Amino acid sequence: MLVLGGVAVVTSYTSSMETQQYRKFVVSLILSGLLLNAILWLVLRARQLPTTAYHSVAITQVLLDASLAAAVVYFQGGIDSRATVLFAVPILCTGILFVPVFAYIAAALSSLSYVGSLVLFQQHNPAIYPLKDILLPAVFYSFVFFLLAIIVSGYTERNKAKERENSYTELLSLLRHQLHHPSGVIAAIVEMLEQGESFSKLSAKEKGYVRQLKYENHRIHTMITNLLKTADADGATMNAKDDWTDVHLINIITECATSVAVAYKRVDDLDLRIPNEDITMRGDPDQLRLAFENIVENAFKYSNKDHKVTISLFAKRVPTIEIDIEDHGQGISDKQQREILTAFNKVETSSRDSYEAINNYAMGLGLYISKMIIEQHGGQFILQSKLGQGTKVIIKVKRDMWRYSYGQK
Amino acid sequence: MDKNEAQILYIEDYPVVQTMYVDALRSHGFTLDVASDGKQALEMVHTKAYDIILLDLLLPQVTGMEFLREFRVKRYSGMIVILSDFDDPSTVAETKKLGVTNYWIKVDNTPHLLAQRLEALMNGIDADTQTKTQA
Numbered sequence: 370m371l372v373l374g375g376v377a378v379v380t381s382y383t384s385s386m387e388t389q390q391y392r393k394f395v396v397s398l399i400l401s402g403l404l405l406n407a408i409l410w411l412v413l414r415a416r417q418l419p420t421t422a423y424h425s426v427a428i429t430q431v432l433l434d435a436s437l438a439a440a441v442v443y444f445q446g447g448i449d450s451r452a453t454v455l456f457a458v459p460i461l462c463t464g465i466l467f468v469p470v471f472a473y474i475a476a477a478l479s480s481l482s483y484v485g486s487l488v489l490f491q492q493h494n495p496a497i498y499p500l501k502d503i504l505l506p507a508v509f510y511s512f513v514f515f516l517l518a519i520i521v522s523g524y525t526e527r528n529k530a531k532e533r534e535n536s537y538t539e540l541l542s543l544l545r546h547q548l549h550h551p552s553g554v555i556a557a558i559v560e561m562l563e564q565g566e567s568f569s570k571l572s573a574k575e576k577g578y579v580r581q582l583k584y585e586n587h588r589i590h591t592m593i594t595n596l597l598k599t600a601d602a603d604g605a606t607m608n609a610k611d612d613w614t615d616v617h618l619i620n621i622i623t624e625c626a627t628s629v630a631v632a633y634k635r636v637d638d639l640d641l642r643i644p645n646e647d648i649t650m651r652g653d654p655d656q657l658r659l660a661f662e663n664i665v666e667n668a669f670k671y672s673n674k675d676h677k678v679t680i681s682l683f684a685k686r687v688p689t690i691e692i693d694i695e696d697h698g699q700g701i702s703d704k705q706q707r708e709i710l711t712a713f714n715k716v717e718t719s720s721r722d723s724y725e726a727i728n729n730y731a732m733g734l735g736l737y738i739s740k741m742i743i744e745q746h747g748g749q750f751i752l753q754s755k756l757g758q759g760t761k762v763i764i765k766v767k768r769d770m771w772r773y774s775y776g777q778k
Numbered sequence: 779m780d781k782n783e784a785q786i787l788y789i790e791d792y793p794v795v796q797t798m799y800v801d802a803l804r805s806h807g808f809t810l811d812v813a814s815d816g817k818q819a820l821e822m823v824h825t826k827a828y829d830i831i832l833l834d835l836l837l838p839q840v841t842g843m844e845f846l847r848e849f850r851v852k853r854y855s856g857m858i859v860i861l862s863d864f865d866d867p868s869t870v871a872e873t874k875k876l877g878v879t880n881y882w883i884k885v886d887n888t889p890h891l892l893a894q895r896l897e898a899l900m901n902g903i904d905a906d907t908q909t910k911t912q913a
Contacts, residue, residue, distance in 0.1 A: 542866040546836065549863045553884035557798050560888035564802070590885055 436482060469522035469529070476518035480511035544738070545593070552590040559583045592655070615649045615769060616657055618682065618690065625661040626680050633669040635678075642681040648690060649769045652746045660742040663735035664694050664762050672698025672759065688768045697759040706752055736762075779829060779900040786810040786896075788832045789819045789845070790861070795884075799861075802889030808896070816840025823849055828856055830896070833878075835862040835869070846876040857899070861887060 484507045491503055559582055562568055571579070622643065630639040668678045676697045683691040739762075740750040748766035788803070788810050790796040796812065803810055811826070813819035817839040823831065835842035842860070859880040860873050870881045880899065887895060 538866075538868065542864060542869060545865060546863045549865065549883075549885060553863050554792070554795055556885050557795060557888045560890055561798050561802065564890050 440486070469525045472518040472522040472525065473515070476514040479514045483507070483510055483514075548593045549590065552586050552593070555582070555586045556590075559586065613651045613653055616652045616654045618648045618650060618657075618692075619643055619646075621654065621658050622661055622680060622682065622692065625658060626665050629662065629665045629669055630678075635669060635674055638669075638675065638677055640677045640679040642679065644682065644684060646684075648682070648684050650690065650746070650766050651769050652766075656742045657746065660739040660764075661692075661694075663739045664764075667735055668694055668696035668698070668760065668762075671700075672696040684768065690766050690768050692764040692766075693761060694764075695759065695761040700756040700758050700760055701752070701754040702756050706754060781806075781808055781897055781900055784808070784829045784900060785827065786830045786832065787813060787819065787822060787826075787828045789813045789816070789837065789842075790832075790834045791815055791837050792834075799889045799892065803893050803896070806890070806893035806897070808893065816842060816845040819845055820848055823854075830856055830899075831858045832896075833858060833860050835860060835864055835873075843872070843876075846873065846878065859896075859899070861892070 487503045487507055491500055559579060562579055568576070568579075623641065626639055626641055627636075630636045665678070665680065672678060679693070679695045681693045681695075683693075736752070740752075743750040743764055743766065746766060748764060751763040751765075752760070753763065754760040786803075786808055788796075788800065790799065790812075791814050796814065800810065800812055810832075811822060811828075813822055816837040819831075819833070819837075820840060833842050833845065837845070840848070842862070846858070854877070857879040858877060859882060860878050861882050861884055862869075863884050864870075865883050873881055882892070882895070
């Protein structure tokens with residue numbers, strides 16, 4: 370961007386300008402524009418702004434660049450083709466925004482302001498150019514701007530896809546690490562116990578417990594490996610549909626809810642509102658179990674004793690099944706919600722703060738995994754939360770219509 | 779290489795894990811220095827010549843990867859063994875590119891198993907090393 374700005378300054382110097390004053394004016398205009406751009410981008414970089422703020426800052430920048438270019442053309446007597454290079458700046462700038470459509474918006478803006486400034490200039494100086502003389506450059510440069518936009522947006526699209534793919538691979542790698550880490554520690558502890566001096570003094574029953582611990586840990590490890598092994602870079606094959614079976618939702622939800630409530634010693638707080646019928650959907654039972662368990666656990670973990678956790682299932686509106694999991698706990702702030710649902714795209718494993726970052730991300734990981742699983746099953750995951758009031762997760766999945774219509778096969 | 783004389787540096791930040799592996803390795807007759815983060819490890823490798831560096835990847839201050847990049851592996855004649863929970867091929871490949879001789883996953887290398895494997899590695903009979911020297 371700075372290089373382009375430099376080109377623009379040089380171009381303005383060499384192009385036909387009438388007085389020294391104009392030259393000074395143009396140069397200071399461009400330099401102040403560049404300075405503003407730099408400040409905008411520094412602010413953007415320094416603060417992790419939400420996407421909307423990021424976009425509005427970007428749009429402001431594009432607008433600023435386009436109007437700057439228009440001012441230059443107007444004041445220096447615009448038909449000079451070298452001045453049009455200024456209009457390319459906002460279009461090219463959009464390349465770093467990772468929003469392909471911005472290139473077209475910038476092109477439209479550039480064309481508009483270019484033609485506008487030409488017409489304005491012609492109106493004020495009818496003696497220099499007749500109106501028909503500016504028609505050709507207006508059409509020609511508008512065409513060039515859009516061509517440039519096509520190239521820039523194509524390039525951006527490719528970069529964006531690549532970045533998405535990379536961040537997904539990174540996320541998977543982190544996920545595997547976070548999930549494997551505890552089982553690695555447990556395996557080491559069990560081995561140390563077995564090799565320790567006092568192990569021989571344990572009773573047969575106690576030795577059996579240690580063996581069981583080792584076995585269960587191995588099972589967890591295998592389960593995690595299986596869960597993640599089909600996941601590859603594009604994410605589309607994370608859930609192999611070949612393995613899908615009929616999932617009895619009522620059973621799974623009841624089991625998950627009860628086991629979590631027992632684990633948190635809050636069976637009385639569990640408010641289960643489910644219809645008394647067999648409701649099935651097609652899917653991977655292990656993954657769906659994991660998805661529900663994560664959400665229910667979150668509800669119990671972040672709410673206090675004697676506050677109800679309500680789990681309701683609505684299946685009246687065929688073919689959608691809605692499952693609501695609601696707690697009255699501490700709630701999740703808007704910032705955290707965004708982090709849970711989107712910020713995983715921005716995990717940087719190579720950064721120095723990655724150690725803390727990974728630990729923070731691990732907190733929200735449960736809900737993120739649940740969201741991924743539900744979406745892989747063609748469902749919807751909606752997170753509603755207010756700080757201090759509680760959290761409600763709404764899941765909408767499709768009912769297995771075959772089974773619903775024709776009963777047991 | 780004799781295991782009593784070999785200079786080993788073990789880098790691990792998680793206290794529980796560190797204690798267990800250090801205890802096990804010492805009980806098998808190894809002598810070793812311990813670092814709890816990458817920065818400390820970098821200082822140590824520049825003051826003493828080690829035969830084997832046992833390195834975790836997820837470390838505070840300076841990560842394992844950064845350690846490998848900053849520590850000039852090419853001038854180092856000893857072995858670097860990664861002991862990590864990361865098991866994805868791209869991480870393994872990247873460490874090999876940075877001069878790592880062996881990549882071991884923690885869950886498959888519990889403390890006493892690691893000690894045995896390390897002994898085998900010193901005697902030049904570890905499968906992982908053999909493939910490396912062939913390549």
